[in-house]
Amino acid sequence: MKLTLEFGGGLELLCDSVKIHNVDLEPENGEKQLTMKHLLSWVRTNLIKERPEMFMKGDSVRPGVLVLVNDCDWELSGQLDTTLEDKDVVVFISTLHGG
Amino acid sequence: MKLTLEFGGGLELLCDSVKIHNVDLEPENGEKQLTMKHLLSWVRTNLIKERPEMFMKGDSVRPGVLVLVNDCDWELSGQLDTTLEDKDVVVFISTLHGG
Amino acid sequence: GPATGHGLAPDMIYRYSRQLLLPSFGVQGQANLLKSSVLVIGAGGLGSPALLYLAACGVGRIGIVDHDVVELNNLHRQIIHTEAYIGKSKVESAAAACRAINSNVEIVEHREAFRTTNALDIVRKYPSFHAYKLPLVSGAALGLEGQLTVYNYNGGPCYRCLFPTPPPTTACQRCSDSGVLGVVPGVIGCLQALEAVKIASAVGDPLSGRMLLFDALSARMRIVKIRGKSAQCEACGDKAALNERQFQEIEYEIFTQTPFSTAPLKLNL
Amino acid sequence: GPATGHGLAPDMIYRYSRQLLLPSFGVQGQANLLKSSVLVIGAGGLGSPALLYLAACGVGRIGIVDHDVVELNNLHRQIIHTEAYIGKSKVESAAAACRAINSNVEIVEHREAFRTTNALDIVRKYPSFHAYKLPLVSGAALGLEGQLTVYNYNGGPCYRCLFPTPPPTTACQRCSDSGVLGVVPGVIGCLQALEAVKIASAVGDPLSGRMLLFDALSARMRIVKIRGKSAQCEACGDKAALNERQFQEIEYEIFTQTPFSTAPLKLNL
Numbered sequence A, B: 001m002k003l004t005l006e007f008g009g010g011l012e013l014l015c016d017s018v019k020i021h022n023v024d025l026e027p028e029n030g031e032k033q034l035t036m037k038h039l040l041s042w043v044r045t046n047l048i049k050e051r052p053e054m055f056m057k058g059d060s061v062r063p064g065v066l067v068l069v070n071d072c073d074w075e076l077s078g079q080l081d082t083t084l085e086d087k088d089v090v091v092f093i094s095t096l097h098g099g
Numbered sequence C, D: 001g002p003a004t005g006h007g008l009a010p011d012m013i014y015r016y017s018r019q020l021l022l023p024s025f026g027v028q029g030q031a032n033l034l035k036s037s038v039l040v041i042g043a044g045g046l047g048s049p050a051l052l053y054l055a056a057c058g059v060g061r062i063g064i065v066d067h068d069v070v071e072l073n074n075l076h077r078q079i080i081h082t083e084a085y086i087g088k089s090k091v092e093s094a095a096a097a098c099r100a101i102n103s104n105v106e107i108v109e110h111r112e113a114f115r116t117t118n119a120l121d122i123v124r125k126y127p128s129f130h131a132y133k134l135p136l137v138s139g140a141a142l143g144l145e146g147q148l149t150v151y152n153y154n155g156g157p158c159y160r161c162l163f164p165t166p167p168p169t170t171a172c173q174r175c176s177d178s179g180v181l182g183v184v185p186g187v188i189g190c191l192q193a194l195e196a197v198k199i200a201s202a203v204g205d206p207l208s209g210r211m212l213l214f215d216a217l218s219a220r221m222r223i224v225k226i227r228g229k230s231a232q233c234e235a236c237g238d239k240a241a242l243n244e245r246q247f248q249e250i251e252y253e254i255f256t257q258t259p260f261s262t263a264p265l266k267l268n269l
């Protein structure tokens, strides 16, 4: 399943400063569908190169990180239980403050 | 076939000042596919309420109007020969000047 | 004339004529704007363009809150300040710039930081104040990115609906500590002014329940759908004690060391 | 120090420190900017924020072309001008504002309209000028909408690639004749300054081959893909006689009574 993953608001610094990652991954053994829960753990293992605590807390993202699946807050699609489809775009963005 | 048609840059004034039109239309008799050529003539008949010369010239749009199919210039998809699919978004926008 | 009953003097009709000509804004939108009050928190990178545009377009009363003085390394992005004001109060400098553009606007100067301890005092100086109905236009610009959304608008989410748990303070960089390209807060500050004008004039659809994400380097701009108001929200939900908690959001932002930047609060809508 | 060889004096290092701190901009981006020249055509709604930000962030040399004087009904959107300059030259007013923000920038005043007859003369005053390589940051704001794109950039399309046939003059409204909400040109003018800064500093991906469409009322912003350079283009294509035709684009815009507004032209990239 081909996904586009984007990191912003400083989170790209955790993945070698690369903002856009085109990845190809499959559901876990025994599962039929790929969920956000599985994607998060895959991202932590495969893309996050430093300070993983700035990306995750427990099995979800840390407070202050917005997760968007096809430009919609994952809160609207079931958070960790959101199922992904081919060509979905998932954005992880840390909220900024100041200016 | 459900399409979203958007008018901007002043062209909405030709259609009762409504910018977004959700329409449902089928290919012409005998045709298998719906082309931009057919859509333009449908728009002229059904949506344009005044000054059609500000929208069309001959069987295409007047100079200065950009046509976008799913956020891409129709020049890149074959202009009048572009074939449309269900849920496509077509934007007609008159280019602005000044400020 | 078209301004009958709206109290627009002839010089105002001339000054704002290009806005009065707009069918979807017009005399009613301008009259609403002239009666409105906006409080801008911070006369820095975001506040600079926001204040200039709010004053120029005819907001009736503008409060400016900031405790800083102008420094040379502000000037690359804080375009409301000039070299002549280096070392002087940002509020004084910004107020002078707003008055020079539009002497009809009332400018209220608050030369202090916006903190839990004085937030209510500052906001209470504005008449017809209803804390629990206070729209907040929240913007941020850091490095080469910007973000913008509207909180507390017409049944939309508040800051704490979106972020029920405070982010770790280490996650909150500020542009005074890190880099920012000058014009990035310019873009976001202008968009903040626009949202404040839309709310104050009661024209258009404010960016509530949506968030704008801006990436300057790649020239990308996306507007995403965010969650709505949460019934469980501690600050604004069904069980929240509004009287006591109406400023929790403000406390919250102060707590995380990340004061909201330009935050025009629309009063007396 | 990090500035060795880039000729940044200590006060410049302090002034631009927040930009120097940016890894993707840094000393090289700032040094490029300080050596660059930008010509801004029109000190009006778009030119106001563009000029303030170009001066603030450290463009080396800024030309301003305009023949108008400041009028009261400009002030709702042309935030570079103050009431004190009503009746005076817009170029004089804008130049004073830019110098007050950044006395290190060289400001060149052209108190004349930008016309076919003087376009070459104005642009030739800039050294190392190559007309056929002149990026043009083209913006427009009218009513509650704005548009932005970059022409002539690095193999991208020119204006005439996009519009081979002139639009009818009746289709070209101008904001001096019709309405415009003050902060709409603010948003577009800031974005124009940003694109000019990216081109001048050689950082990031300019908005070439793409166009930004902005709808203020609904808070919608889309960036669309437009056609590329046309080999058949009369102005820039394979058969175009560049020597004679390098200013056809400019003539073209004048012909249609729609001078391009803020048009920072990057020279000597």
Ligand SMILES: [Zn+2]
Binding pocket: C157, C158, C159, C160, C161, C162, C229, C230, C233, C234, C235, C236, C237
């Ligand atoms: Zn809430």
Ligand SMILES: [Zn+2]
Binding pocket: D157, D158, D159, D160, D161, D162, D229, D230, D233, D234, D235, D236, D237
């Ligand atoms: Zn061309």
